[in-house]
Amino acid sequence: MSSHHIVRDDQEPALIIANGASCSPELMGQLLEWSPLIIVLDAAMDRVMQLGIKVDVLLGDFDRGYDPETYLSYQYPLEIIRIEDQNSTDLEKAFQYLIERGIPSANVVWGTGRRMDHTITNLTHIVKYSSQLKIVLLDDYSKVYRLPYHFEKWYPKDTPISLIPVGTATGIRTENLLYPLQEESLTLGYRTGSSNSVARDGVVKITYQSGDLLLMECTD
CATH class of the missing domain: 3.40.50.10240 (Thiamin pyrophosphokinase, catalytic domain)
Incomplete structure (x- = not known):
């Protein structure tokens, strides 16, 4: 090293x-x-x-x-x-x-x-x-960071992605994820966006209105 x-x-x-x-x-x-x-x-x-x-x-x-x-x-x-x-x-x-x-x-x-x-x-x-x-x-196995309220990044198909709120995050919209979210909320302990994935090669877009949302880029 x-x-x-x-x-x-x-x-x-x-x-x-x-x-x-x-x-x-x-x-x-x-x-x-x-x-x-x-x-x-x-x-x-x-x-x-x-x-x-x-x-x-x-x-x-x-x-x-x-x-x-x-x-x-x-x-x-x-x-x-x-x-x-x-x-x-x-x-x-x-x-x-x-x-x-x-x-x-x-x-x-x-x-x-x-x-x-x-x-x-x-x-x-x-x-x-x-x-x-x-x-x-x-x-x-993971790369974790807080998402800005408007996020865009290119990923290959099937990249595992999890959206984990800290508290509650509201108004979440996603594009190019296998399980899309449309103006939805996630709350830690009740509903999270764990084990989603990229639907196809291309840009993933994520926006949300309030709260704090962690993005976890994961590999097995």
Whole structure:
């Protein structure tokens, strides 16, 4: 795996490495190649070090009792950001850091799997910060992001797509999905748009009027 990244442009998405289930080396390598800034949450640092990844920012509350400066001899230069706010998760702290730096987008890996409460919370964070930061959560099977109210993207036929509301999303209309929606509502826990798919090669269009809707591009 590449131990460095080559892009230096804050308009490219930063990469945040959380502490959930690992992704494949192939996915990690693709993201590292195009990420201008690599942020690691403190609980994941030892795992990241074992992969030989060059880190730019180590961030968290460091409540596990170790001295983060011990990593400086292995990761130099390394910016260490200690935020002891217990009312926010370490992933939220990373989002806030990027917002303060004016970086508009972030990819997140190792943000799913392991503990279910962490996975669900990380998914809802996509919505919480969507007005300030474009966030994409990725693992080996899914790519998840909040849909804008008007969305268009080309997909090959049979691509699995799920529309998952956070709360209730209303006035949903779709084009080129196998199971179309026409001015309909979805509500988490009652009705979702899970396991839909692209009807034919071409552009998928999705619009909705209110609420928050996650799009999940999935593979088996």
